[in-house]
């Protein structure tokens with residue numbers, strides 16, 4: 094047929110969208126190998142598991158952020174919502190049953206997210222501005238509860254904090270890792286096998302077209318901010334299991350770590366392209382950088398930031414390259 | 425006559441400063457193809473958008489199958505059985521072809537999308553439109569024509585009572601149009617009412633049963649196609665007789681002049697070809713979609729890199745690496761793909777018009793405002809851009825008027841070689857004649873023109889010689905003498921130049 098002209102196949106039949114994910118994966122493996130060669134006792138399975146354990150909350154928050162960024166939006170409020178969650182949990186736990194507290198903070202996170210999503214959509218305001226306001230609001234609310242760190246002594250919370258799940262001799266994870274991985278699985282399923290997930294990609298691809306195609310754009314946009322709010326609240330719970338305290342200065346700047354993880358994972362900030370697997374790898378890379386720097390011992394922890402900064406730059410350049418070389422097309 | 429499935433009465437719609445629709449009545453019968461006719465900016469797309477809830481209506485009412493309706497958006501309209509392909513292809517470039525066809529109504533089991541089933545059904549549906557492409561690839565991978573077909577496939581797959589197609593054929597070639605018409609006829613037999621918009625009068629007379637004509641947002645009348653001769657139709661659309669079209673039929677005389685462009689065995693995404701273009705000469709490129717016409721243009725403009733051969737412009741051998749380099753040598757390229765490559769929707773008509781001229785001068789030397797106003801006024805008038813307000817945002821112009829602005833942008837440059845890729849696509853009959861006249865004038869003044877168009881009679885009317893392409897290969901170069909007719913051209917394209 095005449096319309097079928099020489100298909101220019103990419104090597105290995107892999108869509109070019111996977112390229113950034115592959116690069117991030119390769120980077121992770123390279124870092125791990127290099128670390129193993131350089132440091133005694135680095136190349137063990139537990140090192141990777143520790144990265145998961147130390148970053149379970151970031152992973153959950155980054156999952157929510159992925160949804161938002163896929164629609165072409167951004168959510169700057171996540172770090173503050175995490176802090177607010179730890180604060181509310183810590184202040185209520187002495188007097189309230191733990192499962193009620195958990196439900197309550199999740200509800201608060203979801204409602205905050207939904208409200209921001211609704212404002213963004215119906216008033217057509219930049220997500221950057223709305224979630225920036227949300228960020229200040231949530232952070233401010235923390236201090237109305239208290240200015241000091243509040244310890245958590247609740248038996249359920251401490252039990253979760255102290256549980257070790259042994260996978261094999263010398264290999265263990267915390268329950269928070271399981272929760273985070275469950276979130277990743279549910280989110281991956283949602284993005285790839287449900288209408289909501291596909292609508293997220295469509296809105297990110299071209300919002301105006303999505304509207305004219307008859308897709309529920311309003312519902313989708315509100316949903317992603319709700320999901321991000323829920324994930325932040327859940328991330329906040331995981332952080333309180335980890336820290337066993339609530340504090341208004343928890344998770345300062347975490348929104349930027351989450352965005353960095355998503356971008357390093359290959360998701361385009363303009364929306365419409367990216368995978369959750371990338372985000373998981375992005376979080377792992379960030380975590381591994383920290384591990385390497387702690388193994389190095391003499392380096393200050395600011396090196397983490399410097400490396401992350403450089404990586405971000407490299408990845409954004411890489412994406413640019415993929416986008417610009419990807420526009421040639423068949424007839 | 426059957427009861428109307430859709431009835432719109434006294435529809436009014438006003439945009440800031442523009443009365444786009446003024447008391448328009450419209451009705452659509454089941455099982456008919458109804459053409460909505462009018463010049464660029466007459467209000468056709470607006471009527472469609474008002475009907476499907478993209479815009480709210482200021483006055484009037486809409487009845488669907490006897491019930492009064494007021495949709496708040498395309499989603500609701502779709503649910504009520506109105507399926508629409510809007511004027512510009514509105515799909516998601518990042519999603520696969522299959523998804524673009526089915527998103528919003530994907531086949532599912534227990535809420536889980538069945539990808540394989542979806543791809544199978546999409547491929548099946550596209551085969552009905554004679555399109556065998558890999559449906560798993562992202563839409564952005566394919567040309568505008570294929571995207572257009574995908575949009576149509578999406579619209580015809582739903583159980584609709586009303587199907588609306590706003591200029592679906594603007595980027596299709598004859599074979600694809602025939603395929604579309606076959607599908608439309610079948611749907612018509614099933615009792616579906618089809619609203620069709622096109623500036624190709626031949627297509628209207630081939631497919632439409634009845635038509636409604638709009639002029640300046642007002643209803644001119646409703647006619648049975650078979651009872652309205654073409655000349656009268658045009659008269660009613662533009663509100664005056666169209667004499668200009670006829671006058672152009674005398675071909676401008678061929679001249680002998682200096683060679684401006686000389687390509688020797690130049691190749692890249694097309695097979696190596698040789699072509700010369702002289703000053704003041706109009707060279708037509710004929711061929712089907714995908715035959716390599718645009719690729720030749722892109723090579724000459726430095727948008728693609730040549731893999732083989734040499735190129736001389738004005739006597740100097742050049743290697744074009746970027747469009748900037750080509751522009752510096754006096755080449756201008758008006759692309760077929762106005763939405764992606766051309767216009768900046770948030771700028772005004774004036775700013776869009778001046779853009780290329782300004783870029784050539786360099787940003788440190790702004791074009792004086794007085795000069796801008798002069799140029800802008802001249803081209804708004806020459807191309808009949810409406811509304812004739814230079815400070816209007818380009819995104820608020822009708823599709824055809826946007827196309828005119830894009831064209832004018834390159835004309836302003838007064839290049840030595842002007843490459844026009846489908847310049848009259850989506851442009852109404854009146855303006856089409858204006859543009860053709862302008863091309864003739866410019867070439868008489870010494871400008872070389874490479875003219876690409878799917879409409880062979882247009883190519884014939886303007887060109888001094890015609891290069892024919894097939895399967896990305898230049899197969900023939902024909903002088904435009906008395907023996908060259910559209911039939912001969914058609915035959916050359918079909919036979920690939922083999923005699």
Ligand SMILES: Nc1ncnc2c1ncn2[C@@H]1O[C@H](COP(=O)(O)OP(=O)(O)OP(=O)(O)O)[C@@H](O)[C@H]1O
Pocket residue numbers: 439440442443444462463464465466467468469470471511810811819820821822823824825850
């Ligand atoms: N969003 C808008 N804001 C302001 N004016 C608009 C808007 N949309 C359309 N218009 C104006 O309404 C008029 C009708 O436009 P419309 O797009 O309906 O024309 P059309 O008949 O579809 O023309 P074409 O054949 O070029 O597609 C034009 O004058 C246009 O400039």
Ligand SMILES: [Mg+2]
Pocket residue numbers: 468469470511590822823824
């Ligand atoms: Mg229109």
